[in-house]
Amino acid sequence: MQTLRSAPPANCEQPIDRFVADVLPSEVSQAARLRLRELAQPVSAIGGEAVFSPCSRSRVVHIAQGAARLVAHASDRRDQVLSFHFAGDLVLVPARAAHGYTLYALGACEMVAFAADPLFELARSDAALGHELLTRTLRALARSREKTIALGRKTAQERVASFLVGMAQRIGVAGDKGCLLDLPMTRRGIADSLGLTIETISRQLGELRDAGLLATSGRSRIRLLDLPGLAARAGHLPVGHLSVGALTKSSI
Numbered sequence: 001m002q003t004l005r006s007a008p009p010a011n012c013e014q015p016i017d018r019f020v021a022d023v024l025p026s027e028v029s030q031a032a033r034l035r036l037r038e039l040a041q042p043v044s045a046i047g048g049e050a051v052f053s054p055c056s057r058s059r060v061v062h063i064a065q066g067a068a069r070l071v072a073h074a075s076d077r078r079d080q081v082l083s084f085h086f087a088g089d090l091v092l093v094p095a096r097a098a099h100g101y102t103l104y105a106l107g108a109c110e111m112v113a114f115a116a117d118p119l120f121e122l123a124r125s126d127a128a129l130g131h132e133l134l135t136r137t138l139r140a141l142a143r144s145r146e147k148t149i150a151l152g153r154k155t156a157q158e159r160v161a162s163f164l165v166g167m168a169q170r171i172g173v174a175g176d177k178g179c180l181l182d183l184p185m186t187r188r189g190i191a192d193s194l195g196l197t198i199e200t201i202s203r204q205l206g207e208l209r210d211a212g213l214l215a216t217s218g219r220s221r222i223r224l225l226d227l228p229g230l231a232a233r234a235g236h237l238p239v240g241h242l243s244v245g246a247l248t249k250s251s252i
Contacts, residue, residue, distance in 0.1 A: 015112035016040045018064035022088045027128035035122055041113045045105035052093045054100030058116035060252055061091045066109030067184040069193075073100040081193035083143070084185055086171050090136055090252040092116065106184040136252050151195050154235055159194045160204040161234035164214070168224055172244040178214075179224040179244050187219065208233065 016037055024033065043061075045051045045068075052059055054073065061068075063085050070082045070091060084106075085091045094101050123130040143166070150162045164181070172179040183190075191198045205222075208214050213230050215223045224230055227244070 015042045015062070015064035015110050018087075018110075019062040019112050022064075023062060023090065023132060025128045025132055028132075029126055029128075032122055032126040032129055036114070036119075039114050039118055039122070043111045043113050045109045045111070047105055047107040047109075049105050051103045051105055051109070051111065052113070053102050054096040056095055058095040059093045059113050060116050060119050061093060061103060061111050061113045063087050063089045063091065064110045064112060066111075067106040068109055068111075069104050069106060069185060069189060071102050071104060073102065079192065081189060083140075083147075084189075084193070086184075090133075092140075092252040106189075133252065140252055156194075156196055156200050157204045157207065157233060158235045159196065160190075160201060161208065161213075161230050162236070163190060163194060164208075164222065164224060165227065165231050165234050165236065168227060168244050172224070174244040177223060177225070179227055181222045181224065183220045183222065 019036075019040070020033070024036075043051060045066075051068065052061070065087055067084065067086045068091065069084050070093065072080045072082050074080070082101075083091075091103060093103050120133075123133050146162065146166070150159045154162065167181050167183065168179045172181055174180075185193075187198050187201050191201045194201070196204075205214070205216060208230070209216060211229075211233075213224070213226050213233065215225060217223070231239075
């Protein structure tokens, strides 16, 4: 369940301030900014905590610090990890309908939440805010399409390679020896996201390591040594230069 965040020290940046810095274009009106502060609900969570459980009201959540996963619940306790989200992201947690949805923190996490309906109403009256939400929604749709292709048509190795390329573009740190990933999710979380088993995830990482495409250190640190080669293993069409860490501020 959600945990309301106590007031931070005066010199500590609050989640709403991080939201303003990460999300709001400079063109957003002062009136809209004031209204956003009225609507904002600061939330904090520890790793594994359900921040928002299935309910009748949709919410938009900004990840100010940390990372989270969005999970859909079907009958008979069948869960599907829909997406992972990181600092700078906006996440739409839909209202309960045919399925329920829960946002779980992957570690210590600071967020600010908005009831979706009044936020979207405000966006209709402020073009700059509306354009930003639309842009992020289109990015989410693009990622959703890519995942649909991976789950529906790709082999286990292609799914794992696609996941790693996507993580490189969102949270990768470029260096002289490739792209470094410090993954906040467990291998079980990755497996649940890709529709595979933990054993398959480990086996495919081993095969990609043996192919010289990556190096692993522990359970969560991965260095991608050949990003174009990994993209080819993912079944991606050649697109030229692959950006690293460029898509962190992402969609709803």
